[in-house]
Amino acid sequence: MDAxxxxxxxxxxxxxxxxxxxxxxxxxxxxxxxxxxLSAGEIAGCFDVTRTAVSxxxxxxKNAGLLSERRLATRRLYCARPEGLAGLREFxxxxxxSSVEVARDLVEADRxxxxxxxxxx
Numbered sequence: 001m002d003a004x005x006x007x008x009x010x011x012x013x014x015x016x017x018x019x020x021x022x023x024x025x026x027x028x029x030x031x032x033x034x035x036x037x038l039s040a041g042e043i044a045g046c047f048d049v050t051r052t053a054v055s056x057x058x059x060x061x062k063n064a065g066l067l068s069e070r071r072l073a074t075r076r077l078y079c080a081r082p083e084g085l086a087g088l089r090e091f092x093x094x095x096x097x098s099s100v101e102v103a104r105d106l107v108e109a110d111r112x113x114x115x116x117x118x119x120x121x
Contacts, residue, residue, distance in 0.1 A: 013065060014087040020064035021088075025049070026057050030066060030080050037070070037079040 020026055029043055044054040058078060061067040065084035070077045 011087055014091060016064040017066060017084060017088050020060050020066055023057070023060075026061055029054075029057055029061060033067065033078050034080045037077045039075045039077055041075075043078065 021030075025047065028047075032038060032043055032046060040051070040055060040058060043058070044051045047054060058067060058069075062069055062078075066081055067078050067084075068081050070079075
């Protein structure tokens with residue numbers, strides 16, 4: 001939220017990350033490479049889909065900035081890029097903070113109304 005109100009347009013990088021994460025298999029790939037570097041073949045071996053399909057998922061994740069790719073001889077090694085989720089994390093943190101503020105305001109208003117009812121009664 002800025003001084004005028006909530007921003008309605010989100011950065012393209014965040015939209016791309018959200019689209020990439022919408023597919024369950026891509027989320028599973030990210031979990032696989034979250035803490036260790038794996039080759040495309042090792043990743044493909046964890047799924048019941050073709051290597052071509054896994055390669056397409058890897059490309060989407062890489063283009064969204066969520067994976068890094070390193071070449072080692074003829075192999076391509078992949079690992080997650082936590083910084084690729086920074087924009088999305090910031091968005092969710094802002095949404096959470098805003099929700100907590102609204103909840104606090106509602107509780108305080110409810111307490112105020114209850115106190116006023118006790119004084120009047």
